[in-house]
Amino acid sequence: MVEENHPQRIDREGGVQEHKSPSLQMEVRDPVIIRDKDEMRQWSRYMRAQGKTIGLVPTMGYLHEGHLSLLREVHKHTHLTVVSIYVNPGQFSPSEDLSTYPSDIHGDINKLKSVPGGVDVVFNPHNLYDYGNSSGEREREVKREKEGGGLVSCLEERGLGHETWVRVVRLEKGMCGNSRPVFFRGVATVVAKLFNIVEPDVAMFGKKDYQQWRIIRRMVRDLDFSIKVIGSEIVRDDDGLALSSRNVHLSPEDRAKALSINQSLFKAKYAAEKGQTSCRELKSSVIQAIQEAGGRIDYAEIVDQENLEPMEEIKGGVVFCVAAWFGKVRLIDNMEINV
Numbered sequence: 001m002v003e004e005n006h007p008q009r010i011d012r013e014g015g016v017q018e019h020k021s022p023s024l025q026m027e028v029r030d031p032v033i034i035r036d037k038d039e040m041r042q043w044s045r046y047m048r049a050q051g052k053t054i055g056l057v058p059t060m061g062y063l064h065e066g067h068l069s070l071l072r073e074v075h076k077h078t079h080l081t082v083v084s085i086y087v088n089p090g091q092f093s094p095s096e097d098l099s100t101y102p103s104d105i106h107g108d109i110n111k112l113k114s115v116p117g118g119v120d121v122v123f124n125p126h127n128l129y130d131y132g133n134s135s136g137e138r139e140r141e142v143k144r145e146k147e148g149g150g151l152v153s154c155l156e157e158r159g160l161g162h163e164t165w166v167r168v169v170r171l172e173k174g175m176c177g178n179s180r181p182v183f184f185r186g187v188a189t190v191v192a193k194l195f196n197i198v199e200p201d202v203a204m205f206g207k208k209d210y211q212q213w214r215i216i217r218r219m220v221r222d223l224d225f226s227i228k229v230i231g232s233e234i235v236r237d238d239d240g241l242a243l244s245s246r247n248v249h250l251s252p253e254d255r256a257k258a259l260s261i262n263q264s265l266f267k268a269k270y271a272a273e274k275g276q277t278s279c280r281e282l283k284s285s286v287i288q289a290i291q292e293a294g295g296r297i298d299y300a301e302i303v304d305q306e307n308l309e310p311m312e313e314i315k316g317g318v319v320f321c322v323a324a325w326f327g328k329v330r331l332i333d334n335m336e337i338n339v
C-alpha cells in the first residue's frame with residue numbers, strides 16, 4: 001500500500017499544492033508543517049475524502065532511529081503519514097524533566113526527510129491544552145489538589161483549565177505507573193486528543209514503551225476508536241542500549257554502565273529459554289547486575305504480555321520490564337520472552 005508520491009498536498013494555510021513535475025517527485029519532499037489543530041483536522045478530512053488512508057506516529061521529538069523505524073513501518077500500512085512532535089506537559093509531574101526534555105525541530109524534520117517516502121505532515125502544535133479561556137480558578141484548584149495530595153501534572157501547574165482525563169485504570173497501575181503517577185493518564189489523554197485531531201486510520205507505537213503501548217491498545221478498544229494500533233520492535237544502538245531521546249543526557253561513564261540493563265535482560269531471556277522458569281531468580285540476577293554496575297533500580301518486573309499481570313513462573317508470552325536510574329537519567333527497557 002506504499003505510495004511514495006502523492007498528487008496533491010495541502011499547505012499550512014490549507015491550500016492545495018500540486019506536484020510540479022515528475023523530476024520534482026524524485027526529490028526529497030519537504031513535509032507540510034502544521035501547528036494549528038483545526039488546520040490539522042482540515043488536512044486529514046480533505047485527504048480522507050480523497051480516499052487516502054492516514055498513519056500517525058506520535059512522538060515528543062528529538063528523533064532517533066527508533067522513531068524513524070516507526071515511520072518506515074507505518075509507510076507499509078497507509079497512503080499518507082503524519083508525525084506529531086509535541087512534548088506533552090500532561091504526562092510530567094512538576095518534579096520531572098519537562099523543562100530539560102531535549103528538542104531540535106529542524107534536526108527532526110531533516111531526519112524525517114531522510115526516510116524513503118518521507119513524511120507528509122509534521123504536526124507540531126504549540127500547546128494542545130490552550131482553549132483560550134485560562135482563569136485563576138484552575139490555579140486555586142491546583143493548590144487545593146496539592147494540599148490534598150491529589151495528582152498534579154505540569155499541565156495543571158500552568159492553570160489552563162483542562163480537567164478531562166482518560167484513565168486505563170488497571171493497566172496504568174504498576175511498573176512505570178508506580179513511580180510516575182500522572183504519566184499514563186497524561187499519555188492516554190494526549191493520544192486521545194491526537195486521535196481526535198488527526199483522525200488516523202493507523203497509529204504506530206514502539207514496544208520500547210511496552211506498558212504505554214498496551215494502554216493505548218486497550219483505550220482504543222474500550223473507547224471504540226476506529227484506529228488500528230500497531231506495536232513496533234525496539235531499536236537498539238550497536239552495543240544493545242535501547243535508543244531513547246533521554247540517552248543524550250547520559251555521561252559517557254553512565255552510558256557504559258547503562259549497558260548492564262540490556263545485557264542482563266538478554267542473559268535472562270537466554271536463561272529462560274534454556275529452562276529457568278523462576279521469575280524471582282531471573283529478576284534478582286537482573287537487579288544484581290544493574291546495581292553492581294552502579295544503577296538504581298526503579299522496578300524489574302516479569303509480567304504477562306497481554307494483561308501486564310506479574311508472573312511467578314515463566315510460561316507463555318511474558319515480558320521482562322526494567323526501569324533504572326543512571327545518574328539523573330531514568331531509562332526503561334524490556335525483553336519479550338516466549339517459551
Ligand code: AMP
Pocket residue numbers: 058059060061066067069070204205206207208209232233234235236242243244245
Ligand atoms: P517518545 O518520543 O519517547 O514519546 O517516543 C515516541 C514513540 O517512539 C513511542 O511510541 C515510543 O515507544 C517509540 N520509541 C522510542 N524509542 C524507541 C526505540 N528505541 N525503538 C522503538 N520505538 C521507540
